[in-house]
Amino acid sequence: MSPSSAATSPTAGPGVPTSPAAAPKPVSWAFAEDFAAEGDAAAQARVETGPLGVEPLSRGTVSTLTFLAQAVQARAVVEIGTGTGQSGLALFAGMQRDGILTSVDLEADHQRQARKAFSSLGIASQRFRLIAGDALTVLPKLSDGAYDLVLVAGDTLEYADYVAQGLRLLRHGGLLVMTHVLWHDTVADPANDDDETLSVRSALEAVTENEDLVASLLPVGDGLLVAVKR
Template identity: 55%
Template sequence: MSPDQLTPTAPDPRSWEYADEFVATSPEVSAARETALAAEWSPVGTGTASLLTFMSRAIDAHTVVEIGTDAGVTGLSLMQGMDRKGVLTSIDAESDRQAAARVAFERAGMRSNQFRLITGMPLDVLPKLRDGAYDLVLVNGDRLEYVEYVAQALRLLRHGGVVVVNGALADNTIADPDNDADETLIIREALDSIQETEEFRPVLLPVGSGLLLAIKE
């Protein structure tokens, strides 16, 4: 067998689209996403939402923090994988996004004790949360603060907990060594910090705009 036959063929755009849409999101998540798009926000796509549900269920998450409320798309995706006794803490500086999330959660039948929405600057709120108390932390807020968010996630996660960094490929700029835009540099620094942290065991997935997952050992 030739070396060319041993090299797998990289997926083309059609395959990426097929994979991204392979697992349909629930009607409630789809409705939240439509609301976000109508408000000209940028919610996560189907593949990312499905992976968040998968991850929260896979690790049996009961306590989850998301940084960036995403109008309820990410929060609802996470809660749909969580036990109904679990609690999502969602932090965002923009009250309109949190209001949209509350509507999405309530329409999906989530009880008020399953989530808490905290309006405020994440870097002001996160230090007030308890060390080692969370199963999963989703980083999906201001990209220019990703390095600080990752540092907070390390503190907040229990051993065996998972940090998920959304937008880890920075709109296809991370792989371009000549790109020195502020967001690209910050996300590179955040990814490097995870790689260099002995307690984290990471994997980078080309899902949506890129997802970095890391287990805290």
């Protein structure tokens, strides 16, 4: 068997890429991550993640969120985990001009920072609802099938529960998106059984085993799961 045919062999074991030669080198990965420009407000929102202890999103992840919101012409979006407004700014950049973002987060400090970020770009206050509270208490109160995109970026220990809620909230053709699904390179390591890692794996299994979803895991930032509801 030639090296090239071995690289694409369907008998490759678990965790072994079927096309390892296609994996980008670090320089190419960095080029791809920084391909899209980042505005001042987005850059500031990234800086603010440090003092507030929020997991930052990479530039590649942010630009992909904008792309996805634009692709489905999103007008109604639910965000689980407001953070400092990084993801919200990315979504607004791709949403329709009359689009409304509903963002849920336990931390009032996070939402104050997000509000500041949105206001700095002149985003009208009626275009976002920042709800301070437990996501699994708030989400059941939102309408079934009423949203174009649901972004999961909250507590990783609750990711599987967020998947179930996201499915209920999405319209057919809508997108379920989850950030940090590689969780600092631990999800791909079968020897790692940390609580966060196990929770993310459980959420990924819930997505891949659901016949109502067509999913792909993008190696962007810390991993971005994208699934379309049939």
